[in-house]
Amino acid sequence: MNKEIESGSKSLKRDEMIKYAYDLFYRNGFHATGVDTITEGTGISKRTLYKHFTSKEGLITATIDHYHQLRYKAISDYLEKSTIRNPVDKALIIFDFLSALVNSGMLDGCFAMNAKTEYANKAKEIEAAYDTYVAAVQQLIESYLKEGKIADYKSIAMQVVMLFEGAIIRSKALGNSQPVKLAKAAAKVICNQ
Template identity: 65%
Template sequence: MEKKINQVSKSQKRDEMIKSAYDIFYKNGFHATGVDAIVDSTGISKRTLYKHFTSKEGLIIAAVNYYHQIMYGAIADYIEKSAVDKPVDKALMIFDFLAGLVDAGNLHGCFAMNAKTEYARKAAEIESACDVHTNSLIELIEKYFLEAEIKESKVLSIQIIMLFEGAILRSKGTESSLPIQLAKSAAKVICSQY
């Protein structure tokens, strides 16, 4: 019983470190955040941090995975719980979800995109973790396009995600959801061609 309690305690400590690092990385960036800042915010020692994560990059990967889990789940739930019937309209709700985040003050952009940008061609494992998030969103969008019996569903899904990612970057820079609304309008035009 004591061993099981220790495992739960270690798991909780690991989760706390990930959540804390996630918050700090999201606000300050990855290169700008040193291990000392993470240690200071969590109250754990460097030794404990490195016991759970072999490196700062390992912690970043865990934070990207955490982001993917919460964000993908939130997007999928948002779409599934909507009253929208048409599959193409459901697919494009990803823009509505994003606009809601920006309008609520989330102006840090996409955590996975931020990590991928900072570590482009520098850390393949971090890039791979980021790609899981993007590819999952492409698959989610494609699911609705397949329901709509769109033959080029994969190509269209990639085009929509490209607009989505552009909208994320532009809304981050302008601190406005207008780029998201414009991207959704462009996505509707593209979808109408299929």
């Protein structure tokens, strides 16, 4: 019984570090946020942090996984709860999801993409975590396009995701959702909708 309590306590500490670091990284960036800031904010020692994550990059990878869980669920729920019946149209409302985020003031971009950009060619585990997240989103789009009988649905889904990623970057740069609307229009053309 004590081992279960101890294990649960370790899991809570780990989760607390991930959530706290996630917020700091999203707000301040990855290089600008030091391990000291994270340990001071959580009251957890560096030793404990490094017991759970072998490095700062390990913590960043865990925060990307946290983002993946949150964002993928939010996207899939948004698509699934839509009353749109046509599966291709349903896939393309991923852009409406993004527009809603941008219009609500969420202009920090994609957390996972931000990490990959800051650590490009420097940390393979961070890049791999980003790639896993994008692959999951792409497979979600693929499933709707396949259901909609789109020929070469895998290639088309990749193009839709590329438009989605580009819309994230441009919306972040411009501070509005206009790029998202343009990306959705281009995605409709690609899908022959």
